[in-house]
Amino acid sequence: MQFCLILSFISLARALVLPGPSGPHPVSMVIESLTDKGRPDPYAPSSSPHPRRVMTSLFLPINSTAVRSEIRTVPYMTPLVAADYGLLATSVGLPNSTFASFEVNTTYVLAGRRCSNTRDRSNSNIQSKKIPLVIFSPGFGQSRLLYGIMARSMASEGYAVVTIDHPYDASIVEFPDGSFVRNANISTDDDAALEQVIKVRSADVSFVIDQLKDAAVFRRAYDQHKTAIDFDRIVMYGHSLGGATAATAMLSDPRILGGVDLDGRFFNPVLETGLDRPFLLLGRQDHSAQDPTWAALYEKLRGARVEMSVAGTVHSSFTDYPFIVDALKLPKDAAEQVAGSVSGQRMDTVVKSVLAAFCEFVFGSKAAPELLKPGNGPVPELTVVQADLRK
Numbered sequence: 001m002q003f004c005l006i007l008s009f010i011s012l013a014r015a016l017v018l019p020g021p022s023g024p025h026p027v028s029m030v031i032e033s034l035t036d037k038g039r040p041d042p043y044a045p046s047s048s049p050h051p052r053r054v055m056t057s058l059f060l061p062i063n064s065t066a067v068r069s070e071i072r073t074v075p076y077m078t079p080l081v082a083a084d085y086g087l088l089a090t091s092v093g094l095p096n097s098t099f100a101s102f103e104v105n106t107t108y109v110l111a112g113r114r115c116s117n118t119r120d121r122s123n124s125n126i127q128s129k130k131i132p133l134v135i136f137s138p139g140f141g142q143s144r145l146l147y148g149i150m151a152r153s154m155a156s157e158g159y160a161v162v163t164i165d166h167p168y169d170a171s172i173v174e175f176p177d178g179s180f181v182r183n184a185n186i187s188t189d190d191d192a193a194l195e196q197v198i199k200v201r202s203a204d205v206s207f208v209i210d211q212l213k214d215a216a217v218f219r220r221a222y223d224q225h226k227t228a229i230d231f232d233r234i235v236m237y238g239h240s241l242g243g244a245t246a247a248t249a250m251l252s253d254p255r256i257l258g259g260v261d262l263d264g265r266f267f268n269p270v271l272e273t274g275l276d277r278p279f280l281l282l283g284r285q286d287h288s289a290q291d292p293t294w295a296a297l298y299e300k301l302r303g304a305r306v307e308m309s310v311a312g313t314v315h316s317s318f319t320d321y322p323f324i325v326d327a328l329k330l331p332k333d334a335a336e337q338v339a340g341s342v343s344g345q346r347m348d349t350v351v352k353s354v355l356a357a358f359c360e361f362v363f364g365s366k367a368a369p370e371l372l373k374p375g376n377g378p379v380p381e382l383t384v385v386q387a388d389l390r391k
């Protein structure tokens with residue numbers, strides 16, 4: 001409790017702009033709420049039934065030689081989500097306005113072509129090299145917005161990345177029309193209840209893939225960005241229960257070619273059935289010692305499989321928290337308690353390197369990238385615990 005006193009001196013009078021994406025491409029953000037008209041929401045109160053509705057953020061890398069764009073600074077979180085995380089911040093002595101004060105720079109695509117060059121005009125599809133799709137699902141109770149920095153950074157490497165909010169397990173989901181959904185009373189001690197949550201989340205994931213493919217709103221966005229998504233190259237990752245969601249979504253949706261779990265435990269049915277496509281487990285150093293489901297799942301994986309650990313991390317290192325504690329300049333003890341000892345910038349490199357190497361492997365490179373092989377790789381924080389890179 002000692003650090004509470006120290007923290008209460010931290011002033012947040014000014015907005016803090018969190019760091020921009022570290023990859024080569026600027027990234028834009030398309031925020032959409034999507035309603036699955038054919039699917040009643042199983043968690044809707046019986047007094048007001050409604051179809052399942054999810055929130056998504058789609059991060060698209062921008063080809064800045066092909067489109068005109070400008071940078072705008074926007075809030076990191078929507079107001080109610082920021083207030084919710086702000087309440088958590090008060091428990092470590094920070095003001096409740098902490099999350100409301102964060103901003104991010106995002107790139108907006110402007111109407112009109114970048115070049116009036118006649119050669120360019122004659123071939124309007126010149127830039128349409130299709131990019132792969134990476135899907136992300138958050139931890140239980142968490143907002144997709146808490147992973148926006150990480151997702152945007154992956155997009156800046158040339159991937160379309162979509163993050164999904166799952167209403168009723170997220171503490172709060174805020175929709176663009178001002179409506180919001182608070183969490184239902186779901187017990188985290190009850191595996192059957194969590195398995196049901198994962199099942200609903202997996203259906204959300206398949207629905208989002210369908211929408212990204214077909215909805216007019218996304219087609220307009222691709223057109224405006226002069227980009228195209230390759231729906232034959234889809235990988236999914238998730239944090240905590242989102243990792244279990246990735247595994248279960250792979251079981252039910254063959255379009256997802258590979259999955260990555262960030263420090264989350266697994267549930268049935270995947271623990272019983274296993275998976276026949278590539279799967280990677282990336283966690284804190286002692287994860288598998290504390291969670292028997294890791295060894296149990298690893299044994300059942302019939303496709304390529306890799307288990308890796310990251311020294312100096314805790315469960316919440318695999319969110320945007322490392323960036324957040326860096327931005328707040330928290331004292332070392334407090335920072336480590338919240339988000340481990342790896343900085344935001346290093347965590348960004350670690351997670352992105354693993355995701356990109358895994359995508360490269362899943363999408364067809366014959367030789368497995370060095371990073372996924374046992375031994376001392378190029379990222380010092382990473383250890384390959386075990387790997388079986390069969391194709």
Ligand SMILES: *[C@@H]1O[C@H](CO)[C@@H](O)[C@H](O)[C@H]1NC(C)=O
Binds near residue numbers: 019020071
């Ligand atoms: C955000 O954008 C502003 C204006 O373009 C720029 O001055 C600032 O350095 C950027 N901040 C970050 C963290 O990228």
Ligand SMILES: *[C@@H]1O[C@H](CO)[C@@H](O)[C@H](O)[C@H]1NC(C)=O
Binds near residue numbers: 126128129
């Ligand atoms: C970006 O656009 C330019 C001009 O349209 C094109 O030559 C280039 O190949 C594109 N780059 C990517 C990565 O698609």
Ligand SMILES: *[C@@H]1O[C@H](CO)[C@@H](O)[C@H](O)[C@H]1NC(C)=O
Binds near residue numbers: 083086097100
């Ligand atoms: C912080 O708390 C005060 C009162 O305790 C409240 O008026 C304010 O709206 C809260 N701010 C946020 C961002 O939650």
Ligand SMILES: *[C@@H]1O[C@H](CO)[C@@H](O)[C@H](O)[C@H]1NC(C)=O
Binds near residue numbers: 185187
């Ligand atoms: C939540 O559900 C549990 C049983 O799973 C029950 O004991 C508890 O009273 C419920 N809480 C609320 C606020 O409904």
